Amino acid sequence: SPKASTSGEGFTFGILMVGPYNDHGWSQAHYEAGLYVEEKLGAKMIYIDKVNTADRPGTTPDQLADELVAQGAKLVIFNSDDMKDASTEFAKANPDIKVIMASGDQVWKDGRDYEVMDNMVNLMGKMTYGKMIAGCTAALTSKTGKIGYLGPLINDETRRLAASAFLGAKYCWTEYLGKDAADLSFKVTWIGFWFNIPGVTSDPTQVADDFIASGYDVIISGIDTTEGLAEAKKAAASGQAVWAIPYDFIGSCEEGKEVCLGVPYFNWGPAYVETISSAIDGTWKSNFQWNEPYWANINDLDKTAVGFVKGDALSSGAGEQVDKFIKELADGLNLWVGPLGLQDGTVYLAGGVVATDQQIWYLPQLLEGMEGQSVSQ
Amino acid sequence: MTNEAILLGLAGVLTTAAPLIFAVVGETISERGGVINLSINGTVLLTAMGGFAVSVSTGSLLWGFVAGMVIGALVALIVAFGSVTLKQNQVAIGFVLALVCRDLAYFIGNPYMGLEGLRLPSLDIPLLGDIPIIGTLFFNHDLMTYLSYLIIPAAWVWIFRTRPGLVLQGIGEKPAAAFVRGSNVRRLRYLYTVLGGAIIGLSGPIYSLSVKAGWKGTISGLDGLGWIALAITIFGGWNPIRAALGVYLFAFLQWLGLVLQPSLPGVPSQVLQVAPFPLMIMTLLLVNIGNTEWVTRTLAVLPAPLRRFFNRLLRAMRASPPAALGTPFESE
Amino acid sequence: MMKKRWLNLGFQLSALVLALGFTTLILLATKTDPWQAYKYIIIGSISSLRKFTDVLVSFVPLLLVSSGLLVTFSAGLWNIGVEGQITLGAIATTWVLRLLQDSSLAPGLIIALAMLAGMLGGALWASLAGALKTYGGVNEIFGGLGLNFVATALTLWLIFGPWKRPGIGSMSGTEPFPNTLWLPMISGFRLSLWGLGLGVFFIILIYFLMKGTYFGLRIKAVGKNLKAAYLLGVPTTRYLMLAFILGGALAGLTGAIQVTAVYHRLIPSISSGYGFLGLLVAMLVNFQAIWVAPIALFFAALNIGSIQLPIVLKLDSTLSGVLQGVLVLFVLLMDGVRQMITRRSGGAS
Amino acid sequence: MHLLFIKQMNINLNQICKHFGKLQANDHISLLIPGGTIQGILGENGAGKSTLMKILSGFIQADEGEVILDGVQVRIHSPADAIQHGVGMLHQDPLDFPPMRVIDNFVLGQSGGLFPDWKSVVDEFKQLSEQFDFKLRHDAYVDMLTVGERQQLEILRLLWLGAQVIILDEPTTGISALQKQKLFETLKILAGRGKTVIFVSHKLEDVENLCDRVVVLRQGKLVGEQLKPFNTKNLVNMMFGKSIALEESKSHSTDRIAFELRDLSLEEERIQIQNIDLKIQAGEVIGLAGMEGSGQRPFMQACAGFLRPVHGRILVNGRDMTGMNYPAFKRQGVGYMPASRLEEGMIPGLTLSEHFILAGQQEGLFIDHDQWQEVTREKIRDYNIRGKPESPVESLSGGNQQRALLALLQQPLKLVLLEHPTRGLDIESVIYTWGKLKERCCDGAAIIYTSSDLEEILLYSDRILVFFSGKVSAPLSARGTSVAQLGNLIGGKDWARIKTGVGVTA
Numbered sequence A: 001s002p003k004a005s006t007s008g009e010g011f012t013f014g015i016l017m018v019g020p021y022n023d024h025g026w027s028q029a030h031y032e033a034g035l036y037v038e039e040k041l042g043a044k045m046i047y048i049d050k051v052n053t054a055d056r057p058g059t060t061p062d063q064l065a066d067e068l069v070a071q072g073a074k075l076v077i078f079n080s081d082d083m084k085d086a087s088t089e090f091a092k093a094n095p096d097i098k099v100i101m102a103s104g105d106q107v108w109k110d111g112r113d114y115e116v117m118d119n120m121v122n123l124m125g126k127m128t129y130g131k132m133i134a135g136c137t138a139a140l141t142s143k144t145g146k147i148g149y150l151g152p153l154i155n156d157e158t159r160r161l162a163a164s165a166f167l168g169a170k171y172c173w174t175e176y177l178g179k180d181a182a183d184l185s186f187k188v189t190w191i192g193f194w195f196n197i198p199g200v201t202s203d204p205t206q207v208a209d210d211f212i213a214s215g216y217d218v219i220i221s222g223i224d225t226t227e228g229l230a231e232a233k234k235a236a237a238s239g240q241a242v243w244a245i246p247y248d249f250i251g252s253c254e255e256g257k258e259v260c261l262g263v264p265y266f267n268w269g270p271a272y273v274e275t276i277s278s279a280i281d282g283t284w285k286s287n288f289q290w291n292e293p294y295w296a297n298i299n300d301l302d303k304t305a306v307g308f309v310k311g312d313a314l315s316s317g318a319g320e321q322v323d324k325f326i327k328e329l330a331d332g333l334n335l336w337v338g339p340l341g342l343q344d345g346t347v348y349l350a351g352g353v354v355a356t357d358q359q360i361w362y363l364p365q366l367l368e369g370m371e372g373q374s375v376s377q
Numbered sequence B: 001m002t003n004e005a006i007l008l009g010l011a012g013v014l015t016t017a018a019p020l021i022f023a024v025v026g027e028t029i030s031e032r033g034g035v036i037n038l039s040i041n042g043t044v045l046l047t048a049m050g051g052f053a054v055s056v057s058t059g060s061l062l063w064g065f066v067a068g069m070v071i072g073a074l075v076a077l078i079v080a081f082g083s084v085t086l087k088q089n090q091v092a093i094g095f096v097l098a099l100v101c102r103d104l105a106y107f108i109g110n111p112y113m114g115l116e117g118l119r120l121p122s123l124d125i126p127l128l129g130d131i132p133i134i135g136t137l138f139f140n141h142d143l144m145t146y147l148s149y150l151i152i153p154a155a156w157v158w159i160f161r162t163r164p165g166l167v168l169q170g171i172g173e174k175p176a177a178a179f180v181r182g183s184n185v186r187r188l189r190y191l192y193t194v195l196g197g198a199i200i201g202l203s204g205p206i207y208s209l210s211v212k213a214g215w216k217g218t219i220s221g222l223d224g225l226g227w228i229a230l231a232i233t234i235f236g237g238w239n240p241i242r243a244a245l246g247v248y249l250f251a252f253l254q255w256l257g258l259v260l261q262p263s264l265p266g267v268p269s270q271v272l273q274v275a276p277f278p279l280m281i282m283t284l285l286l287v288n289i290g291n292t293e294w295v296t297r298t299l300a301v302l303p304a305p306l307r308r309f310f311n312r313l314l315r316a317m318r319a320s321p322p323a324a325l326g327t328p329f330e331s332e
Numbered sequence C: 001m002m003k004k005r006w007l008n009l010g011f012q013l014s015a016l017v018l019a020l021g022f023t024t025l026i027l028l029a030t031k032t033d034p035w036q037a038y039k040y041i042i043i044g045s046i047s048s049l050r051k052f053t054d055v056l057v058s059f060v061p062l063l064l065v066s067s068g069l070l071v072t073f074s075a076g077l078w079n080i081g082v083e084g085q086i087t088l089g090a091i092a093t094t095w096v097l098r099l100l101q102d103s104s105l106a107p108g109l110i111i112a113l114a115m116l117a118g119m120l121g122g123a124l125w126a127s128l129a130g131a132l133k134t135y136g137g138v139n140e141i142f143g144g145l146g147l148n149f150v151a152t153a154l155t156l157w158l159i160f161g162p163w164k165r166p167g168i169g170s171m172s173g174t175e176p177f178p179n180t181l182w183l184p185m186i187s188g189f190r191l192s193l194w195g196l197g198l199g200v201f202f203i204i205l206i207y208f209l210m211k212g213t214y215f216g217l218r219i220k221a222v223g224k225n226l227k228a229a230y231l232l233g234v235p236t237t238r239y240l241m242l243a244f245i246l247g248g249a250l251a252g253l254t255g256a257i258q259v260t261a262v263y264h265r266l267i268p269s270i271s272s273g274y275g276f277l278g279l280l281v282a283m284l285v286n287f288q289a290i291w292v293a294p295i296a297l298f299f300a301a302l303n304i305g306s307i308q309l310p311i312v313l314k315l316d317s318t319l320s321g322v323l324q325g326v327l328v329l330f331v332l333l334m335d336g337v338r339q340m341i342t343r344r345s346g347g348a349s
Numbered sequence D: 001m002h003l004l005f006i007k008q009m010n011i012n013l014n015q016i017c018k019h020f021g022k023l024q025a026n027d028h029i030s031l032l033i034p035g036g037t038i039q040g041i042l043g044e045n046g047a048g049k050s051t052l053m054k055i056l057s058g059f060i061q062a063d064e065g066e067v068i069l070d071g072v073q074v075r076i077h078s079p080a081d082a083i084q085h086g087v088g089m090l091h092q093d094p095l096d097f098p099p100m101r102v103i104d105n106f107v108l109g110q111s112g113g114l115f116p117d118w119k120s121v122v123d124e125f126k127q128l129s130e131q132f133d134f135k136l137r138h139d140a141y142v143d144m145l146t147v148g149e150r151q152q153l154e155i156l157r158l159l160w161l162g163a164q165v166i167i168l169d170e171p172t173t174g175i176s177a178l179q180k181q182k183l184f185e186t187l188k189i190l191a192g193r194g195k196t197v198i199f200v201s202h203k204l205e206d207v208e209n210l211c212d213r214v215v216v217l218r219q220g221k222l223v224g225e226q227l228k229p230f231n232t233k234n235l236v237n238m239m240f241g242k243s244i245a246l247e248e249s250k251s252h253s254t255d256r257i258a259f260e261l262r263d264l265s266l267e268e269e270r271i272q273i274q275n276i277d278l279k280i281q282a283g284e285v286i287g288l289a290g291m292e293g294s295g296q297r298p299f300m301q302a303c304a305g306f307l308r309p310v311h312g313r314i315l316v317n318g319r320d321m322t323g324m325n326y327p328a329f330k331r332q333g334v335g336y337m338p339a340s341r342l343e344e345g346m347i348p349g350l351t352l353s354e355h356f357i358l359a360g361q362q363e364g365l366f367i368d369h370d371q372w373q374e375v376t377r378e379k380i381r382d383y384n385i386r387g388k389p390e391s392p393v394e395s396l397s398g399g400n401q402q403r404a405l406l407a408l409l410q411q412p413l414k415l416v417l418l419e420h421p422t423r424g425l426d427i428e429s430v431i432y433t434w435g436k437l438k439e440r441c442c443d444g445a446a447i448i449y450t451s452s453d454l455e456e457i458l459l460y461s462d463r464i465l466v467f468f469s470g471k472v473s474a475p476l477s478a479r480g481t482s483v484a485q486l487g488n489l490i491g492g493k494d495w496a497r498i499k500t501g502v503g504v505t506a
């Protein structure tokens, strides 16, 4: 539990955000967690947003981290996979500054890139659960049995999340609705990046429209922007039965309440408070955390790492079943259990075998039964 | 894919093309008058932001679109002032404005990030909308998409069929000749640049209030569209109909890129998105290559029938810009 | 003559004042204290040696790319494809580094070869735009724009495809190269004196090339009147291509510096917008090589200084971009006003 | 229709002044033109003729002075104003829209409803052109017309708009003798109908043939006026402040072959030239006569290597150059001087000295500016150029630019190709230019040049090639040919009587 007793008066921490601090998505989730830390510990946050070379020509994240240190930061949070190398470089160059690399795996003993860096902590929430719930919600709501997943770019993380959504959907489809797994269609279309870049990525608006046109009636978003929600809202306005599930940020439903089934979100606050407290009171220890939801109440913002808020468009019946699903997960239901095959037909987990964290974190392909590209080459 | 899905997908292509239609038509009008408005990429962003901010603040879609037109017109006014009155290089002024307007949009638009805004409602046209296939394809969109159909022939008729359109062609072709025929070249260039700017200025709000509703700053996914529109204007050979076909082709290829994604597992999605650009370069090449010296030299050695054939072919493909495009006019 | 020079200076200064005035208005409109904003930009760029070296880190690529653009500008070319040329320089550099990193060659040699490859890569991409223009009649603005998009796609494809890191393709780019393959840095700083040296070397080279040589004069002639230059005996196609190639090579070197001295790998937006910024610099200096270095330094200082804005004032740092652009805009406009006034007064005398 | 009733307009220009910078282009010019007459305006280059006419037609505004039409003082702010007052002008360079159709050009500028009534416009156009027996197709594109036809179009347009006064600024440059004849007829008809015609030229002969009265401008001032019949010597005196006589031109032809075409065929977008055989001796001068657009330009371009022939051979000094490009021709000693000086010949923004550096031989990597200053000064002296080595070329006057272009041609040359070498020059400059060119002939260069001035062609050439829509005559001896014969050939008559380049080998 967070050590809210520690006082952070006079302690400054810095955050580097990959996108705008008010993006209503990934970056804002971190920004609000920073505010939460300020409130809980009395520490001071300084930040630089839009930390990417397109927005800040000629800068590197470690250089910007230096800026934060120059302004008094004793701890720096890097918030994007893009900054993995920079955070390593920075951590090594500044052994007396604490570093949190959110979504990284450098100091994971069982990870592939393990390195000893005493001043680094890796944080991540188990969004796999959030996505399972999202998948379940989608399956319970879908009339056509066709779920579209709007994917960003293809990597371990995005595959893992898409697959989790699929597992959740399949489970609720077969177990709760008693339908045939073969009747569930789960398709992933990747746009190529976390948001749309004209002429470079596919247009998520077109992807969403295409899903809807092809009879996919629930769109689960894996990207940072809300095109899925917007297009579902538009289709609904013209009388179609279409829903969407956005991503990342607790407030994401707002742009389309009438079609929003709910949103799986990150809640970085508690983990930040705990880790920053340990930096303040000297109990800091380098580690890798892949934090579970607070199962007693996954929406307890003082405790949970990831959550799922139900949206206005979720029917009450489905809502109850979603709650039941969450309860089952809390009680130890594990969907990452064999038999599970990979998309190319190879066996991923033999019957009854439980996936290790490594197997989930480094998922090499989409799972059997999912449509869409698995690898980018 | 089912036929229905393909049909809806194609209908979607028409909607996503709408803002670009306005951008290329506006740019075509401006360039027909002899002024290149290179600021278009910045204008799209600034008007998208401005249109969104105004519509959020006023609660009115109409004011959002009006704001877009006003901003587009103002930016174009700077281009016109710089090039018509001050006789500075249009490319330079436009290029700088492209960058300034973009950054300005991000800076001023920051407080409006992610706010919930209005979205142009879909507006099915009663009778036409019920025609099978055609109805789905063309008549189940929003108002601006319908306007985008209308502005193409309207611009074409204006430029090529009306009396003022003849003058418009004239001031872009040979301003001195238009001047002796009684046209106030400077005023008309101002007028058409600003008008073109206002039309371009509609494209931003169509994005932020319809096609990609909302304002998300740097992640709005709008940066680059203006450059694309500029390229398509040239592709269109300064003819609104050809330019519009270019836009539809571009949007269609984008759609095709994602539809084909599952069947082309070896190709990263970014690569398919880029397909329109080599295509555009190829087209420009075909359109222009007839004017190059080495081609005429090469053709000269071919036997007569082959030479005639290629000559005719190259001439048929050729498109020339307004002769006075980019040059200032001085009456004395 | 003297009077004219003072007059010019006066107009340029007034452009600066107007640009500052405009950004000040914007700041006031967003309810910020402009004085604070400017103060922190200045503090953020020169208040410490560290910051100043960071400015220099941003200065080097800007200087290189602007020097190259000076050549294409003089040849009358709007080399908007420069962004793609930087990118291809970076790709070629990465390619050679990847190819040779496990070989037994001396690291210094590998770096040198990689930077050379970068120059070649940029030159090649530029000559593509050049060939499209000279042999295909395709305006360099549109050829260049198209090729920029292609270059971006190529980078993404490499990063997520053949050059992806073991297991993952990541927006953070390809696997970073080992320290031995970095351009040597001053210890404790991010600045590479080699990079700075190259930048300074090339701007001086370009200065003399454009000012004192037959080559420079011919490039200028081609830029001012292609037909006449051809009739006077300048092989115009060759010189247009040379201008593209030289501009492209320097853009490619910029990309190489980005890889070997800044990011140490290939990243998706490796060009960092330096190409477009370089175009602004080239426009502002109006063909005068002597001004490239100070203006590039000023722009780099704005880039780095503006980082303070979000930290200290919670302001969006795109303000620096607005200031840079507006400055160029007003310089162009004021130059037009000056020309108009001299035309008028010439008419009145 | 407004052509039928006769209304005459008297023009009174009073104390018109106009300056450009320090240059007084019009200096207190007063002039009275009675309606229904053809008024000639004579003057050497730069005398201020065009300026005065541009003021009358509203293209530019006078600094001082007034324009009085039929006793009423009017303010003419723009060409539109002028046409409202019944004044229309044909400019020295045709101000029309080449890529557009004849009828579009006709309509453009006419006020009226949003959509022109094409049918009635076409009818009126046809009717009007019939009146003058012009053979203009309304749906042809203007860039396919000859200069003469473009003039006809402009005249029709002005009349249609109700012009009472028609100003023609040097309309006889660039048109054939036949077309000139036609033009003069037309102008006389117009005057007969009460229109006022103002005819600007620096060709004495034209003015004498056509005009009822003449005024002469010199250096911005009105220096004299004459009524028919004219005293030629007097006019020349007024124009130049002295009398000038054309000298007899000497031939420097030798018997060494400098340039040879064998069975040459050319194709361009609009013109085809077939099977030309030609041998030119060193020192010989060949004049190309013909209406503009009859094939002279592609011919010259082929001789310089710009245009690759589709058949046949080109030999320079005995060396086969077929298929090679301009730089190769240039290395072989072929020089080319284009017609438009600042557009194609020189580089505005660069100095005279820089031009000589560009045209000269590169020595080393760096430019030795002192040495080139010296070279330039020498050329300036040699060619009597008024300018300094560091003068930007655009600041030189037209005649000086022309001399500089001559000086820029490399030395020595085997073949000099000149497009309209004396277009726009006054007689003094013409004589000077030919003096310089004949020096080249002395040094063994052959010259091929185009000119629309038949007198010039006959006077300076040894042999003449006549072009008519792609047909090329066999070389005619200049001595045995008269202006009238040449005029007929240019207009497409009498071709049966002469040999052509066609069929010599066939």
Ligand SMILES: Nc1ncnc2c1ncn2[C@@H]1O[C@H](COP(=O)(O)OP(=O)(O)OP(=O)(O)O)[C@@H](O)[C@H]1O
Binding pocket: B332, D020, D021, D023, D025, D043, D044, D045, D046, D047, D048, D049, D050, D051, D052, D092, D202, D424
């Ligand atoms: N727009 C202008 N700016 C500066 N000088 C001009 C301009 N127009 C004409 N002049 C100068 O004014 C003088 C008179 O020019 P104008 O064109 O009237 O001469 P012209 O008698 O028509 O000569 P030409 O026979 O060569 O046509 C010339 O010296 C010319 O260079």
Ligand SMILES: Nc1ncnc2c1ncn2[C@@H]1O[C@H](COP(=O)(O)OP(=O)(O)OP(=O)(O)O)[C@@H](O)[C@H]1O
Binding pocket: D023, D045, D046, D047, D394, D395, D396, D397, D398, D399, D400, D426, D429
């Ligand atoms: N664009 C210009 N810039 C500066 N000066 C000019 C320009 N055009 C003309 N002048 C000046 O105006 C004067 C008149 O030029 P113009 O060409 O009319 O001479 P001109 O009287 O026709 O002589 P010439 O008989 O040699 O053609 C020249 O002294 C020239 O230097």
Ligand SMILES: [Mg+2]
Binding pocket: D045, D046, D397, D398, D399
């Ligand atoms: Mg003159």
Ligand SMILES: [Mg+2]
Binding pocket: D049, D050, D051, D092, D169
């Ligand atoms: Mg004249």
